[in-house]
Amino acid sequence: MLKKLTSLFMALCLVTLLATACGSSDTGDASDTTEDGAQKLRVAFVIPGSISDGAFGTLSYAGVQAVQEEPYIEEAVYVEGIDAATDASKAIRDYVAAGYDVVWAQSGLHSASVMEIAPEFPENVFVTLAATPEDQTFDNVWFAANECESAYYAAGALAAQTTQSKVIGVVGGRENPLYVACATAYAEGAHSVDPDVEVLTVFTGDFNDPIKAKEAAASQIQSGADVIVHFQDLGMTGVIAAAEEALAAGNQVWVIGKGVDQYDQAPDVTLTSVIFDYGAGKTTLMNILYGLLQPDEGEIRINGEAVKIHSPLDALAHGVGMVHQHFMLVPNMTVAQNVAIGKEPRKGPFLDLEQVSSRIRELSQEFGLDLDPDRYIWQLSAGEQQRVEIFKVLYRGADILILDEPTSVLSPPEIEALFKILRSFVPPCCACSITRRIIATRKTLAIGFYSRPQQESIPARLD
Helix, strand or coil: CHHHHHHHHHHHHHHCCCCCCCCCCCCCCHHHECCCCCECEEEEEECCCCCCCCCHHHHHHHHHHHHHCCCCEEEEEEECCCCCHHHHHHHHHHHHHCCCCEEEECCHHHHHHHHHHHHHCCCCEEEEECCCCCCCCCCCEEEEECCCHHHHHHHHHHHHHHCCCCEEEEEECCCCHHHHHHHHHHHHHHHHHCCCCEEEEEECCCCCCHHHHHHHHHHHHHCCCCEEEEECCCCHHHHHHHHHHHHHCCCCCEEEEEECCCHHHCCCCEEEEEEECCCCCHHHHHHHHCCCCCCCCCCEEECCEEECCCCHHHHHHCCEEEECCCCCCCCCCEHHHHHHCCCCCEECCEECHHHHHHHHHHHHHHHCCCCCCCCEHHHCCHHHHHHHHHHHHHHCCCCEEEECCCCCCCCHHHHHHHHHHHHHCCCCCEEEECCCCEEEECCEEEEEECCEECCCCCCHHHC
16 A cells, blocks of 8 residues: 555656545455555546646646556546635535545645545545644645745846846736745845846736736836746736737847746747756766766766766765755764764774864864854754754865755755855855756756655555
8 A cells, every 4th residue: 555655646746746645445346456456546636727727737737647547546537727715625525525535636725625624534635735734733634835945046046147137027926925935035046146136026916817917027028127937827828928029029038937848838038947847866866976876877077077986985085975855963972973973083092083173163164164063963953954964075075065955954044054155165165956956958947846745754544
């Protein structure tokens, strides 16, 4: 059962934000079971927009199609255009009544309905696009939270590098906390490149109204914006139309898309897209660079020279270090003791921790790490623990630093402190953050981000 559920989860992650599933306890005939006799699953998706919107809805439909191909799925169905919370409640209840094992309510607006309905049906599993509530627990709800700020930070930096007018825009849909945060990250990314760039922001109140979106984009263009990012679904056609009209009038305005690579829809005005891209292989890439996996083909070049990296020791020998998403520290040991593990300096037959402490203080001052070598790991915040991990790599002589999802466990002030530290590394050390991937597609860049489940494991009753 667990293997089946894990496989279903991975299939959904390849093309959609998140889903999970459980099996029914009922028995069925041979057509309702897999080859090993496990009960097949019936899965239903509640989609807020249109599956033909070329954005979030289209991506969601691709997920439905992928799930339908899995051997342990009896049926995968969907309903689209369910935007209002009352409509979502009815759709969710209808699917449960019809015998579906898993119901995924895809919009953040559906989360309240899910949390109201889930306790009534403990034998079903529900998925909702929201952060895990702090004051409630659910055994049969999987919460998924978007983490798109880093990608929009990168998009803002790209917009600042591209703009000729020093005015860029944001055309959002509903003004919810997620997209407010993304708009803020977009502005911060732009100002990291050019503090003088002006950022115009408008939320139309609707993800699927092209007329409102076009009016907002046209107004920003009239105010000088020549790069506009949108948080729209069907409404993105209005943003594109405004940019194309400006281009026809001799004014190049670039659009940054959302959800999928939207280059084909408007190649003359699409600068890039922030894509929801899952299973892209970033962890595999990092493991190859750090010697934990071997590539099937291709080569790794450092400073133009092809190298073979068979292990982390090889990687460190070539100056490559990695900070993992989940810290590898011993809580009841000090900072100095953790740094010394595996590279213990000796003074005669004894461990020379004072040498390590001295080096910690030296590099802390050089890079602004602010580490006390005598503090215990359990006394440190997540940001401080991450600095210990960074220092462990620097202590071992790395000048290429790879960070896996470095912002996922940090608070906003800690994120800002992290990037301040990373900026201080160049030179002499190069830091590569693989928190979100940037890939070349045609003439554009597609800036991808990932969602992650809020739980560390699937709901307990499915174990």
